Amino acid sequence: MVTESYVVVHNIAKRHNVGTLARSATAFGVKELILVGRRDFNSFGSHGSSSHLPFRHFHSLTDARNFLKEKDCDICGVEITDSALPVNEHPFKRSTAFLLGNEGTGLSTKECEICDFFVYIPQYGSGTASLNVTVAASIVLHHFGVWAGFSERSRDGHKFIVAERPVKQGKYSTETEESIIQERKARRENSSNGFFDETRDVDSTSSLLDTFFSEQ
Numbered sequence: 001m002v003t004e005s006y007v008v009v010h011n012i013a014k015r016h017n018v019g020t021l022a023r024s025a026t027a028f029g030v031k032e033l034i035l036v037g038r039r040d041f042n043s044f045g046s047h048g049s050s051s052h053l054p055f056r057h058f059h060s061l062t063d064a065r066n067f068l069k070e071k072d073c074d075i076c077g078v079e080i081t082d083s084a085l086p087v088n089e090h091p092f093k094r095s096t097a098f099l100l101g102n103e104g105t106g107l108s109t110k111e112c113e114i115c116d117f118f119v120y121i122p123q124y125g126s127g128t129a130s131l132n133v134t135v136a137a138s139i140v141l142h143h144f145g146v147w148a149g150f151s152e153r154s155r156d157g158h159k160f161i162v163a164e165r166p167v168k169q170g171k172y173s174t175e176t177e178e179s180i181i182q183e184r185k186a187r188r189e190n191s192s193n194g195f196f197d198e199t200r201d202v203d204s205t206s207s208l209l210d211t212f213f214s215e216q
Helices: 016-027 061-070 109-113 133-148 177-193
Strands: 005-009 032-036 055-058 074-078 096-100 117-120
Touching: 005 016, 005 061, 005 133, 016 032, 016 133, 032 061, 055 061, 074 133, 096 133
Parallel strands: 005 032, 005 096, 032 055, 074 096, 074 117
Antiparallel strands: none
């Protein structure tokens, strides 16, 4: 069976971090970046790499988990927990989706409940309690790629060769009236904690998913 990796983004506070995550995900061979809940994000930091990465959207963690389990995929929380294993020990068994926590609070209880296991990144210096979410993702995804035996990309001089920009992606899931109502309800429920910005123009060019999920 082909071994694949996924990145699951649920409650990242800083929208521009998703663009940087997309860049790392592309570099380390991630199959898809899965967004749960909010669909909008800032492309800052992606350096165009997000156009090479398929996106998929779900309204709930349960829906995302069901999709990944249909793929026979483990869900790995990147978090320092009592049961977490060092990522450098490569405790992987099959295709894996990596769920990354909020920059300030880490993984929530609901997020932890859908995880099959956890990994953490050992630190050796005393100056910080944790790593930036995008840095942590890069380290974890690199370790998974080494374990899975992903083929290294060809190089040209001092850089890796970038593939030609793919044809515009169509949306993965059909937008129905019910799904739109659910998303708007989620926006209202979460606006109080800043998870969704209701004052933001949904047609903004920084919302890449307006392109990725639009009809061809």
